[in-house]
Amino acid sequence: MHTTDIVVVGGGPAGVAAAKAAVANGASVTLIDSAPLLGGQYGRQSIDSAYVGIPGAQHLANTVVWAIEPGKRLHLRSGPLDAPGRAAAVLDAKILILATGAYDRAIPFPGWDLPGVYTAGAAQALAKSQRLAVGKRVLVAGTGPFLLPVAESLVDVGSQVLGVLEANSPTRWLRGAFAGRSKLPELTRYAAMLAKNRIPYRPMRTIIAAHGTERVTSATTAKLDRDWNIVPGSEQRVEVDAVCVGFGFVPQLDLAVAAGCRVRDGFVEVDHAQQTSVTGVFAAGEITGIGGADLAAAEGEIAGTVAAGGQVHSRRSVHKGRTFARALAKAHPVRPGWRTWLTPDTIICRCESVGYGALRRAVEQRQPADLRTLKLVSRVGLGRCQGRMCGRAVAELTGIPEAVRRPIAAPVRLGELAEEDPA
Amino acid sequence: MAHPEVVVVGAGVIGAACAEALTARGISVLVLDRGAPAAGTTAAGEGNVLVSDKEPGPELVLAQASRRRWPTLLAELRDELGPDAAEVEWDPKGGLVVATSPAAAQPLAGFAKAQRGAGVDARQITADEATEREAHLTKKIAAAVHYPEDAQLQPVLATATLLAAVRKRGGEVRGNTEALGVDRTVPGAVKALRTKHGSIPCGAVINACGPWSGAFSRAAGAPIDIQPRRGVVLVTAPLPPNTVRHKVYDADYVGAVASGDADLQTSTVVESTQAGTVLIGSSRQRVGFDDSLRVEVLRELARKAVNLFPFLADVQIMRSYGGFRPYAPDHLPVIGEDHRLSGLWHATGHEGAGIGLAAATGQLLAELFTDQAPHVDPAPFRVDRQP
Numbered sequence: 102m103h104t105t106d107i108v109v110v111g112g113g114p115a116g117v118a119a120a121k122a123a124v125a126n127g128a129s130v131t132l133i134d135s136a137p138l139l140g141g142q143y144g145r146q147s148i149d150s151a152y153v154g155i156p157g158a159q160h161l162a163n164t165v166v167w168a169i170e171p172g173k174r175l176h177l178r179s180g181p182l183d184a185p186g187r188a189a190a191v192l193d194a195k196i197l198i199l200a201t202g203a204y205d206r207a208i209p210f211p212g213w214d215l216p217g218v219y220t221a222g223a224a225q226a227l228a229k230s231q232r233l234a235v236g237k238r239v240l241v242a243g244t245g246p247f248l249l250p251v252a253e254s255l256v257d258v259g260s261q262v263l264g265v266l267e268a269n270s271p272t273r274w275l276r277g278a279f280a281g282r283s284k285l286p287e288l289t290r291y292a293a294m295l296a297k298n299r300i301p302y303r304p305m306r307t308i309i310a311a312h313g314t315e316r317v318t319s320a321t322t323a324k325l326d327r328d329w330n331i332v333p334g335s336e337q338r339v340e341v342d343a344v345c346v347g348f349g350f351v352p353q354l355d356l357a358v359a360a361g362c363r364v365r366d367g368f369v370e371v372d373h374a375q376q377t378s379v380t381g382v383f384a385a386g387e388i389t390g391i392g393g394a395d396l397a398a399a400e401g402e403i404a405g406t407v408a409a410g411g412q413v414h415s416r417r418s419v420h421k422g423r424t425f426a427r428a429l430a431k432a433h434p435v436r437p438g439w440r441t442w443l444t445p446d447t448i449i450c451r452c453e454s455v456g457y458g459a460l461r462r463a464v465e466q467r468q469p470a471d472l473r474t475l476k477l478v479s480r481v482g483l484g485r486c487q488g489r490m491c492g493r494a495v496a497e498l499t500g501i502p503e504a505v506r507r508p509i510a511a512p513v514r515l516g517e518l519a520e521e522d523p524a
Numbered sequence: 525m526a527h528p529e530v531v532v533v534g535a536g537v538i539g540a541a542c543a544e545a546l547t548a549r550g551i552s553v554l555v556l557d558r559g560a561p562a563a564g565t566t567a568a569g570e571g572n573v574l575v576s577d578k579e580p581g582p583e584l585v586l587a588q589a590s591r592r593r594w595p596t597l598l599a600e601l602r603d604e605l606g607p608d609a610a611e612v613e614w615d616p617k618g619g620l621v622v623a624t625s626p627a628a629a630q631p632l633a634g635f636a637k638a639q640r641g642a643g644v645d646a647r648q649i650t651a652d653e654a655t656e657r658e659a660h661l662t663k664k665i666a667a668a669v670h671y672p673e674d675a676q677l678q679p680v681l682a683t684a685t686l687l688a689a690v691r692k693r694g695g696e697v698r699g700n701t702e703a704l705g706v707d708r709t710v711p712g713a714v715k716a717l718r719t720k721h722g723s724i725p726c727g728a729v730i731n732a733c734g735p736w737s738g739a740f741s742r743a744a745g746a747p748i749d750i751q752p753r754r755g756v757v758l759v760t761a762p763l764p765p766n767t768v769r770h771k772v773y774d775a776d777y778v779g780a781v782a783s784g785d786a787d788l789q790t791s792t793v794v795e796s797t798q799a800g801t802v803l804i805g806s807s808r809q810r811v812g813f814d815d816s817l818r819v820e821v822l823r824e825l826a827r828k829a830v831n832l833f834p835f836l837a838d839v840q841i842m843r844s845y846g847g848f849r850p851y852a853p854d855h856l857p858v859i860g861e862d863h864r865l866s867g868l869w870h871a872t873g874h875e876g877a878g879i880g881l882a883a884a885t886g887q888l889l890a891e892l893f894t895d896q897a898p899h900v901d902p903a904p905f906r907v908d909r910q911p
Binding site: 168169361453462467468471473477478483485487508518519 | 563
């Protein structure tokens with residue numbers, strides 16, 4: 102077991118900025134990341150020289166924190182999950198900075214469980230890190246500016262992008278554009294990319310169903326009203342061999358919850374110095390609110406600085422970033438009409454193959470009133486992904502709030518557990 | 525509803541079983557829970573309906589009665605509610621207790637012999653017969669006993685089914701209503717239950733608060749000693765059907781259940797669910813209501829599970845969950861009316877056996893409440909029993 106001053110979990114923009122700031126302020130820093138290279142999801146989009154390494158910090162790559170015990174004791178495993186002999190380590194952190202990021206939010210629709218239906222983030226990751234195209238004829242749908250870089254990376258690997266369907270209205274986004282002034286050059290660049298590749302950008306439209314037997318062969322798109330109800334008669338069938346859908350992001354809260362941090366409105370609560378409700382535990386980046394890489398890095402810098410006992414000179418970039426993030430979130434809500442796209446046999450929980458009809462029946466018959474009983478009477482969220490994929494959707498469909506509590510934050514084999522040394 | 529005759533405090537499996545048995549006798553019932561129904565200890569249970577882990581004595585008698593009662597009760601509820609709404613994944617799969625060291629073989633054989641004397645179907649089998657029943661079992665089998673009566677059900681479904689019957693008979697189930705104590709008549713009998721949202725007039729209150737029963741009994745002015753005893757279960761990723769067919773225990777399970785040590789005790793119970801996951805229980809530790817994860821506990825569970833089923837070493841754990849058992853220092857449930865406060869009844873203290881004992885507990889409580897002849901001797905479970 103080792104004791105180290107500051108442990109940063111997560112090697113995306115927030116974690117890297119935190120580690121750098123902590124090193125700059127003289128702390129001994131260990132940065133833990135599950136990927137082989139730093140950069141996180143964001144780094145995958147743009148191979149950025151900022152993420153080659155952090156001089157002065159110890160970088161534990163390919164390493165997961167699978168459990169946190171009281172007193173900030175971290176249990177680690179290094180190496181691929183399916184390989185034998187993952188190395189174990191136990192780390193007692195004096196100060197812990199959590200920067201565990203977010204993952205794509207998916208919304209269920211008929212056929213979303215067919216092979217060939219990807220989350221936008223997964224399609225982008227395949228394109229960026231392995232130069233793999235998910236398909237030849239691809240539709241991109243969902244909401245939020247993230248759809249644009251996804252389309253771009255698909256084009257880069259030779260896919261024909263048949264359209265980018267934004268379920269919300271971008272005019273609302275532009276009205277709030279003063280908040281995102283600094284982002285305008287980026288948007289202009291994406292507009293040029295779409296034009297150059299003749300990719301139609303269609304607001305207030307989305308994919309409401311994917312069709313196929315072995316895999317997706319076509320998709321139905323439809324015009325949506327403001328609440329995302331389908332405008333009757335607007336349906337169109339499009340031949341595709343892949344679709345990418347992304348409806349924003351879900352913060353990765355498992356470790357923050359395990360560490361005892363208070364969560365409010367779905368995000369880790371932090372003060373002006375990025376300190377959570379638990380003494381000595383800081384949080385930065387998407388787990389404190391979805392805001393993108395710039396805001397995440399700004400928050401990480403503050404967390405790393407304060408954690409190492411340094412002085413924060415300006416919080417301007419955080420203020421600016423949060424204003425932008427608020428405008429972004431306001432322009433790209435997930436509206437309740439998506440529930441009308443479902444049919445009784447639409448799968449809601451893919452791991453346990455629970456359909457919408459079965460979920461509704463379980464709720465009516467068994468009257469669960471909290472998440473634990475809901476899961477046990479319907480089986481949603483009990484499978485491999487532990488509700489990471491369907492949790493939000495289930496909460497909206499049932500009215501029973503989602504509660505993240507996964508004390509085992511990453512899968513671990515029984516044999517590994519059995520040999521875990523008493524610390 | 526007009527004022528209920530009885531308010532059951534606690535909508536776990538014990539409260540639900542009491543309410544079911546009372547409404548079956550025409551008594552009007554309101555079931556309260558401070559949180560969501562079936563979401564406390566019940567939701568953390570494995571669903572054990574066991575006779576194998578009990579030594580001869582009053583708890584075994586109650587367990588045998590309950591094991592007989594469950595299938596009958598479920599059949600009645602299926603008739604009343606329909607097969608869908610009464611589905612509880614009942615599985616009379618049988619138990620297999622295995623001693624993996626020669627030192628444990630003799631005590632296991634003796635234990636089983638005493639149980640046979642008390643009417644338990646406990647069959648000593650050879651190592652080969654054990655392997656025939658469980659192909660993936662360790663080869664280090666020093667002794668094995670097969671218990672055909674052991675069964676399993678899904679506790680949240682079972683509780684939801686009992687509560688559905690209560691509702692159907694006009695009873696009410698109300699969550700998010702914390703009980704704060706009782707109001708008394710001048711002579712000193714219960715006249716109302718006090719809650720966060722005001723008093724509810726009633727003729728009787730049943731304390732079915734599980735591990736929180738001690739606190740409620742103190743608030744009601746008639747304290748009983750029930751404490752929380754933490755338990756943790758590991759859940760694997762789904763495995764092919766029938767990888768583990770019985771409830772399989774190592775022989776020291778028996779010792780851990782009967783022990784009252786506050787320190788961590790583990791003994792392995794390995795079983796599969798209908799979804800294909802394998803549940804690995806269970807630890808026993810008195811740590812108050814501290815629910816933080818302890819890797820030491822998980823390690824002990826994992827070690828013993830791998831000792832019993834070596835193939836499990838390569839299987840992934842998806843999650844762990846824990847709960848608090850209602851522990852009584854003499855290991856016997858408390859069932860009956862309080863001798864100090866007329867109208868206050870208790871049905872609690874079942875520790876880790878509440879799912880299995882619920883059917884007979886509900887029946888016994890309702891029999892006592894309505895002055896019917898009790899189907900098991902209630903004396904050992906009286907509130908004023910001498911330890």
